[in-house]
Amino acid sequence: MSKLLSALENEVQIGALLFMTVVYTLRLIWIFRFKSGRERTTAAGSEAAGISYSLMNVAMPWAMESTRKRPWFYAQFVIFHLGVVAAITATFIIPYAPALFKVKAVVRLFQVIIGAACLVGLLRFIRRLRNPTLRLISTADDYLSLALMILFFAAGVLAVPNEYRKAEWPIAIFFGLTAFFLIYVPFSKICHYLYYPFSRYFLGRTLGHRGAMPPGMKGKRTCLPSSPDGGGSR
Amino acid sequence: MKRRKAAVSGIADAPLDTRSQERARLDRIPSLAPDRLQTYDASADNVGRFLRLLGERITRPLAVSLTACVHCGLCADSCHYFLARPDDPTMTPVYKADQIRRIFKRHLDWTGRVVPWWVHAGSPRNDEDLNRLKNIVFGTCSACRRCTLNCPMGVDTGLLVRFTRGLLTEVGIVPEGVFNVSRDQWETGNQMAVTEEEYLETLQWMEDELRTEFGTPEVDIPVDRPDCDVLYTINPREVKFDPRSIANAARVFFVAGEKWTLPKWGWDQTNFGLFSGDDKLGAYVARNVYEAAERLRAKRIVISECGHGYRSTRWEGYNWAGYDQKVPTESVVVTLQRYLREGRIRVDPARNPDPVTFHDSCNIARSGDLVEEPRWVLRRVVTDFREMHPNRRENLCCTGGGGLLSMAEYRPLRLEVAKIKAEQLKATGAKLVCTMCHNCIDGLTDVIKHYKLEMKVVQVLDLVSNALVIPE
Numbered sequence: 001m002s003k004l005l006s007a008l009e010n011e012v013q014i015g016a017l018l019f020m021t022v023v024y025t026l027r028l029i030w031i032f033r034f035k036s037g038r039e040r041t042t043a044a045g046s047e048a049a050g051i052s053y054s055l056m057n058v059a060m061p062w063a064m065e066s067t068r069k070r071p072w073f074y075a076q077f078v079i080f081h082l083g084v085v086a087a088i089t090a091t092f093i094i095p096y097a098p099a100l101f102k103v104k105a106v107v108r109l110f111q112v113i114i115g116a117a118c119l120v121g122l123l124r125f126i127r128r129l130r131n132p133t134l135r136l137i138s139t140a141d142d143y144l145s146l147a148l149m150i151l152f153f154a155a156g157v158l159a160v161p162n163e164y165r166k167a168e169w170p171i172a173i174f175f176g177l178t179a180f181f182l183i184y185v186p187f188s189k190i191c192h193y194l195y196y197p198f199s200r201y202f203l204g205r206t207l208g209h210r211g212a213m214p215p216g217m218k219g220k221r222t223c224l225p226s227s228p229d230g231g232g233s234r
Numbered sequence: 235m236k237r238r239k240a241a242v243s244g245i246a247d248a249p250l251d252t253r254s255q256e257r258a259r260l261d262r263i264p265s266l267a268p269d270r271l272q273t274y275d276a277s278a279d280n281v282g283r284f285l286r287l288l289g290e291r292i293t294r295p296l297a298v299s300l301t302a303c304v305h306c307g308l309c310a311d312s313c314h315y316f317l318a319r320p321d322d323p324t325m326t327p328v329y330k331a332d333q334i335r336r337i338f339k340r341h342l343d344w345t346g347r348v349v350p351w352w353v354h355a356g357s358p359r360n361d362e363d364l365n366r367l368k369n370i371v372f373g374t375c376s377a378c379r380r381c382t383l384n385c386p387m388g389v390d391t392g393l394l395v396r397f398t399r400g401l402l403t404e405v406g407i408v409p410e411g412v413f414n415v416s417r418d419q420w421e422t423g424n425q426m427a428v429t430e431e432e433y434l435e436t437l438q439w440m441e442d443e444l445r446t447e448f449g450t451p452e453v454d455i456p457v458d459r460p461d462c463d464v465l466y467t468i469n470p471r472e473v474k475f476d477p478r479s480i481a482n483a484a485r486v487f488f489v490a491g492e493k494w495t496l497p498k499w500g501w502d503q504t505n506f507g508l509f510s511g512d513d514k515l516g517a518y519v520a521r522n523v524y525e526a527a528e529r530l531r532a533k534r535i536v537i538s539e540c541g542h543g544y545r546s547t548r549w550e551g552y553n554w555a556g557y558d559q560k561v562p563t564e565s566v567v568v569t570l571q572r573y574l575r576e577g578r579i580r581v582d583p584a585r586n587p588d589p590v591t592f593h594d595s596c597n598i599a600r601s602g603d604l605v606e607e608p609r610w611v612l613r614r615v616v617t618d619f620r621e622m623h624p625n626r627r628e629n630l631c632c633t634g635g636g637g638l639l640s641m642a643e644y645r646p647l648r649l650e651v652a653k654i655k656a657e658q659l660k661a662t663g664a665k666l667v668c669t670m671c672h673n674c675i676d677g678l679t680d681v682i683k684h685y686k687l688e689m690k691v692v693q694v695l696d697l698v699s700n701a702l703v704i705p706e
Contacts, residue, residue: 140351
């Protein structure tokens, strides 16, 4: 293995990871600087149940009309994000547990998942280009983030066999892109996963408190019968 | 999604009408004060004030809703504006939310501050831009929150729209109707400027009718009676246009043997602060109700059928007013359910033989907690109840929500997009559409009239009162 590839797999990745961690920490501090109001009403439901339901929403395509009516869209979402997980996992397996990619079945599994995610990424890119609604709202960041993901997946498919003796360039591109991602992601829309727990938490907390989330939970509310319950049937 | 040709509505160009604001200034009405009602001043730095307030007022839930959107476009088909105008991408919730998001990014977010063009960040340049923003957040969204519940990321577009409306209200860049109703509620404590004399006379009139009906002076509509179990709060529309709904409530309370009262002040449970985004107005109006309950030592606040009134008085108002809830606060529909469960009233559903469907108010079903309660009651007071689809938390807005009924300039678009609601209503085959919201009554009545549907709008209390078995 060349020194360049070794550095890309190790020192560069660690440096980029550290950078991302620092930026994410600052980002979290930034979020917490905004005030969060205090709830002054008595609950009609359970905040904990609302928050749990809201956070689990990602795994419940039936919970929202928007995903329930578009099973294929939801399937694309699952495939794409499984691809992300597989590709990120590969960036750790290659330098730290290369023996795993000596098993052909494992390599094939990773290639299928990442390859499918790459196809989904392409479909999503075409959708973004063709649909007037998406074109109107899409930013340069939206296009670049998706394009980079497609490239990252494509490089991942080629890199996971980890045959650096045959050719180093697929692995070098894969790790080069990874390092770039780690630095770029905190400033792009890709870091939406950092906000997801917050946005879903607040929605779940508010609607859970009111007994509106999860649906059908109101009868199982947590407030004591003798307390001012603020309405709703018991 | 299919390829579509863009065709924007043009509503964003509607001019700012400030005639009412100018009249209010000339009349020197008392509510024109720095901590109350604001008017538009063309010579002021409105953009600067808007941006300053944006920075000051943003909360954590708002900040994450502004940053979390991934522009997936899944919200589009949840919006009745976009469903009715699929060729107009400016009707999507994400586009509407992006109008405030881009300003947030330009002034508060990292990437937008450094490379604004990269993330479509931008700043309003002048009052024209703020007026354009006004037309989008007031004219193309009823803040029904259907998109919020359909967003995989949990982005609360309804909250963002209300927040933006609130900033614009602070610089007087609002539709005429919003200014007028806000003024009335600041000035008179109720949004239809009902005078105390008019209020008391209407109650007396209804009491006289009930006494004639029952043949006894025992039935009454008490005002400011202390130590009651129920403090009943109403919508000014009931005094102005539908006083029989007050009589209906009084009839049920009498038969149920309830110890109840209306307050002389603090009787308006509606709250235009919810629509204008003005938390100060919201706090003032809600506090009137809570203080009335405290003053009269009422054990429970009961809110007559009103969607935004219920949401404001039951949920948002306590937070706006910084007032910890002390007494249970409930919708009259919940009260009716309790009476039926406890056998305090008896009903005969045969008296309501027409097919009835139920329209869920957005503010009650999506932003509140009452979904099954009205259905529970309706199934006992009508013989033919049928659901509309979608229903409950997925129901479509009556199209009059978000204060849109008071904004005449957006009426043509509102009625155009109401075709979705009209189709939904028609498919039920019902003769009566029941709703527990006065706003929805007017919104649905407009839809029914415009699309020539053979339907009538009623409320739960109307049907209960009609089915009520009066004991010998």
